[in-house]
Amino acid sequence: MQFDTILKKLQIQDLNPMQKSTYKTTQNDQDVVLLSPTGSGKTLAFLFPVLRNLSASTSGVQALIIVPSRELALQIELVFKSMGTGFKINSCYGGHATKTEENNFIEPPSVLVGTPGRIAFHVEHNNFDANIAHTLVLDEFDKALELGFQDDISYIIEQLSGLKQRLLTSATNLEKIPSFAGLVNHKKLNFLDDLQTKPDLTFKKVVTDSESKLINLYKLICKIGNKRTLIFCNHRDAVDRISAILSDKGIARESFHGGLQQDERERALLKFRNGSVQIFITTDLASRGLDIPEVENIIHYQLPDKESAFTHRNGRTARMNAKGVVYLVMGERETFDFIPAELQVENLEGRFKAPEPTAFQTIYISAGKKDKVNKVDIVGYLMKKGQLSKDDIGLIEVKDSAAYVAIKRLKVAATLKVLADQKIKNKKVKMEIAL
Known part of the structure; x- marks a missing residue:
C-alpha cells in the first residue's frame, strides 16, 4: 500500500495518532473497538486497515461497512473513492433504487457500505456472496444501537461465515457490547479523553428573550460573516422557519432534517461541501458521522437536553487541529447542567452587513x-x-x-x-x- 500517494490524494500530510494506532493494532486480523470523538477521523482510521485486507485477485465483496445513516454511507464511499485505490466501492441504503444497487452487483465491489436494513435485504436475496466477506466494520455502532438496528445487524453477521476481522467504532464509551457483534479477544482503543483528538473550542453565549431570538440569530450570522456555519435546532419546524427567514433576507443557506426527501438532503450536503452555501441549518441528524470539513462555527439555536448530543454537535467543528467557535443562543436565566454558568457574552449591539454571496x-x-x-x-x-x-x-x-x-x-x-x-x-x- 502506497501511503504517501494516498495521503497526497486525500490532501493531508499524515495520519493522526489515533489513526496510526488503529492501523498498527489491527494488524494480523486483530479485532478492535475504537472509541474516539466525533470529528476525530475515524473513517480513515478503519479504511486503511480495510484497504490492507483487500486482494486484487479476489472477486466479490471482501469488506462490509455497516453504518446507521444513508448520509454516512455516501460519505464513506466518497472518501474511499478519493483515496484512489483501484478497488471498487458501492453504497446501498433506503431511499436508493434497489434495481440500481442490484445492477452494481453484476460486477461486485470489493467494499460494500450501507445501512443495516438495505444490506440485510441484499443478503437475504443473495445479491452478493456474503461468504466471501472477511472484514466487517460496524461504524458509529453506538448510534446504530440507539436507532434500534440490532436485529438487522445481528442477521447480517450470522450470514458472514468467512469473517476474519471485525472493527467497531463509537463516539461514546459502550458499557457492554452485544454478543451478536461476535468480538473475541478484541482490543479497545480509547481516545475519548485524548487531548490530541479533542476539539479546540471557544464557547460564547448570545443572551436573548424568546421574542428577539430570531432577530438576534440574524444579527449573529451577519456579524460572523461569510464563514462556514452550522445552526442546530431540536425540531424540524425551527429549521424550516429559520431557513425561510434567511431566504427572505437573501442569504444563501441549506436545510437538513429527516422530513426532507433523500435527494434534497444529498443536494443540501453537497452544496455545503462545495462552498455554494456557508450556512447549514439542521437537526441532530447532522451531528454525527458526516464529514463536513472546515466548519468554523456552531450555533445552538435550540440547546439539546443531553450532554452527549451537545458534545456530538460541537464535534462538527475544530477538526484536524483546527479551532472552532460555539455560540449558545439562550435566555438569561436558562441553565443546563453541562454548560458552565459563566460564559463570554457575544455583543450584538451595532449594525452588521449581511454576508457577501459565496464565490x-x-x-x-x-x-x-x-x-x-x-x-x-x-x-x-x-x-x-x-x-x-x-x-x-x-x-x-x-x-x-x-x-x-x-x-x-x-x-x-x-x-x-x-x-x-x-x-x-x-x-x-x-x-x-x-x-
Whole structure:
C-alpha cells in the first residue's frame, strides 16, 4: 500500500495518532473497538486497515461497512473513492433504487457500505456472496444501537461465515457490547479523553428573550460573516422557519432534517461541501458521522437536553487541529447542567452587513454514472466547450443519473448560455442552477 500517494490524494500530510494506532493494532486480523470523538477521523482510521485486507485477485465483496445513516454511507464511499485505490466501492441504503444497487452487483465491489436494513435485504436475496466477506466494520455502532438496528445487524453477521476481522467504532464509551457483534479477544482503543483528538473550542453565549431570538440569530450570522456555519435546532419546524427567514433576507443557506426527501438532503450536503452555501441549518441528524470539513462555527439555536448530543454537535467543528467557535443562543436565566454558568457574552449591539454571496454556485447536469460520465469528462466539457479555466471549477460530484459541479458565481450565467446547445459524450444534457 502506497501511503504517501494516498495521503497526497486525500490532501493531508499524515495520519493522526489515533489513526496510526488503529492501523498498527489491527494488524494480523486483530479485532478492535475504537472509541474516539466525533470529528476525530475515524473513517480513515478503519479504511486503511480495510484497504490492507483487500486482494486484487479476489472477486466479490471482501469488506462490509455497516453504518446507521444513508448520509454516512455516501460519505464513506466518497472518501474511499478519493483515496484512489483501484478497488471498487458501492453504497446501498433506503431511499436508493434497489434495481440500481442490484445492477452494481453484476460486477461486485470489493467494499460494500450501507445501512443495516438495505444490506440485510441484499443478503437475504443473495445479491452478493456474503461468504466471501472477511472484514466487517460496524461504524458509529453506538448510534446504530440507539436507532434500534440490532436485529438487522445481528442477521447480517450470522450470514458472514468467512469473517476474519471485525472493527467497531463509537463516539461514546459502550458499557457492554452485544454478543451478536461476535468480538473475541478484541482490543479497545480509547481516545475519548485524548487531548490530541479533542476539539479546540471557544464557547460564547448570545443572551436573548424568546421574542428577539430570531432577530438576534440574524444579527449573529451577519456579524460572523461569510464563514462556514452550522445552526442546530431540536425540531424540524425551527429549521424550516429559520431557513425561510434567511431566504427572505437573501442569504444563501441549506436545510437538513429527516422530513426532507433523500435527494434534497444529498443536494443540501453537497452544496455545503462545495462552498455554494456557508450556512447549514439542521437537526441532530447532522451531528454525527458526516464529514463536513472546515466548519468554523456552531450555533445552538435550540440547546439539546443531553450532554452527549451537545458534545456530538460541537464535534462538527475544530477538526484536524483546527479551532472552532460555539455560540449558545439562550435566555438569561436558562441553565443546563453541562454548560458552565459563566460564559463570554457575544455583543450584538451595532449594525452588521449581511454576508457577501459565496464565490461558487452549484450547477446541475442531467448526466451521471449511468451515462458513463465521470469527473474528467465534466472538467473537459466545461473547459473546452464552456470556456472556463481550471480555477473556475470547484468540487464535482457525480451521482447515478446526474452530476453537480461548483462554478465561480460570476461565470455561471455566461457558462449556461454558451453550453445551452452543447453535448457531453454525444448526449444532449440539461444544465441549470441547482435549487
